[in-house]
Amino acid sequence: MTEGTAMNRIERVREVVDDMILDIKDNEERRCAYVHLYGVSQACGLLAMKRGENVELAIIAGMLHDISTYATMSSEDHAHKGADMARDILKELNIFSKDEIEAVCTAIYHHSDKELEHGPLDEILKDADVMQHVLYNPLVEVKANEQERFCSLLEEMQIKEK
Numbered sequence: 001m002t003e004g005t006a007m008n009r010i011e012r013v014r015e016v017v018d019d020m021i022l023d024i025k026d027n028e029e030r031r032c033a034y035v036h037l038y039g040v041s042q043a044c045g046l047l048a049m050k051r052g053e054n055v056e057l058a059i060i061a062g063m064l065h066d067i068s069t070y071a072t073m074s075s076e077d078h079a080h081k082g083a084d085m086a087r088d089i090l091k092e093l094n095i096f097s098k099d100e101i102e103a104v105c106t107a108i109y110h111h112s113d114k115e116l117e118h119g120p121l122d123e124i125l126k127d128a129d130v131m132q133h134v135l136y137n138p139l140v141e142v143k144a145n146e147q148e149r150f151c152s153l154l155e156e157m158q159i160k161e162k
């Protein structure tokens with residue numbers, strides 16, 4: 001990677017995400033937003049590297065994926081609402097192509113459908129969401145609806161389950 005961090009596109013999106021998070025009044029919610037959005041974003045980056053997918057778009061999808069939940073403090077239909085919000089943000093920034101915006105927003109749109117399989121970027125985001133939930137505290141039992149994806153991730157990473 002040759003580009004510096006100063007004005008690259010990840011940092012441009014981060015500014016918007018950080019502004020949104022700083023607007024959250026409740027300290028605990030604000031903390032959750034940082035930990036989760038950036039945790040998922042980093043897991044997205046790792047999985048994109050591993051799978052040979054677009055790391056930049058994966059990182060950005062992770063940062064924005066729960067934006068509706070944190071902007072409105074309601075998780076109702078947040079994947080679909082979040083895709084619309086992310087589309088507005090990315091269009092407004094005016095630094096992404098139509099296809100790039102669609103790839104990110106489609107991944108966000110699908111990310112609650114963990115039991116279904118979608119495109120490569122969509123799957124990275126779903127898996128990264130699960131990874132962040134589990135790695136936040138691996139001593140806690142994995143949620144039933146995340147077990148299958150987590151097992152596949154361990155296999156992909158060649159980590160043997162105890």
Ligand SMILES: [Fe+2]
Binds near residue numbers: 036040065066129
């Ligand atoms: Fe999430």
